[in-house]
Amino acid sequence: MRLGQNFLIDERVASRQVKYANLKKDDVILEIGAGYGILTKKMAKIAKVIAIEIDERFIESLEKIPNVDVIHADALKIDFNELDFNKIVSNLPYQISSPITFKILESEFELAILMYQKEFAARLTARPGSKDYSRLTVMAHYKADFELLEEVPPEAFRPIPKVASCIVKVKPIGRRFDVDEKIFERVTKAIFMHRRKKIKNALALEGMPSHVPYGDYRAEQLSPEQIAYIAKFVSEHGLV
Incomplete structure (x- = not known):
């Protein structure tokens, strides 16, 4: 082949x-x-x-x-x-x-x-x-x-x-979430790279703030919509 x-x-x-x-x-x-x-x-x-x-x-x-x-x-x-x-x-x-x-x-x-x-x-x-x-x-x-x-x-x-x-x-569907794609990608990458850790700890390991919504959850527990909410929070608060 x-x-x-x-x-x-x-x-x-x-x-x-x-x-x-x-x-x-x-x-x-x-x-x-x-x-x-x-x-x-x-x-x-x-x-x-x-x-x-x-x-x-x-x-x-x-x-x-x-x-x-x-x-x-x-x-x-x-x-x-x-x-x-x-x-x-x-x-x-x-x-x-x-x-x-x-x-x-x-x-x-x-x-x-x-x-x-x-x-x-x-x-x-x-x-x-x-x-x-x-x-x-x-x-x-x-x-x-x-x-x-x-x-x-x-x-x-x-x-x-x-x-x-x-x-x-x-x-x-175009763009499903009202959030910057690069920030969404960065947050998604961080939490799945450390999927066994809580969201707040995973983000901290990648140089991002830990005081975010759903911080005590793990990546596999969150829907794409919830992950987008975290990314939007990070973006709106100027945290990246």
Whole structure:
């Protein structure tokens, strides 16, 4: 396997992804990691597709698919805001799940249907108090809603991965909280870096004040809204 990617080969799964995306003929779909083009071909029958693929082995075959613009490049190095699309449907390369997700959230789109490794999908959709609730959960929640649609078995891919995958629906919401994103990120990072400690102690360890709301709680006990409240308190009181 080159570039560490597992490619979808199950036509039935690809068909369901297309259905989840509710594609219309005037949509323009961004696909990241087109691979063999299983999903690409199905989408291109309905709407225009912009397919990004880093692996040169697939470029020639992808370029033969009608209604597809192929970009041979590393998706992490492309400015998505320079591309004209309104939906994203992709089987994402798992090794870049985190950076590509936050890159996607920086772009403008109506809806995304994304395939993730099951463990990563669980973290994106986790609830406060659960073992999967993390810094990733909270930061992703800042800009979008995530819904787990279905689990996909390893046999749907080649090479066959050791773990299951999940299809996740992403609906952007702009900025969920009225708080500076950088301060929100700094507070979130601090409390999850020291998640076994109380909030007041975790913030103090990272050079921030400890006299904040929910100071006696721990990170996994707080909702993203409560963490945003702490960040706003810190910001409004000029504490960072």
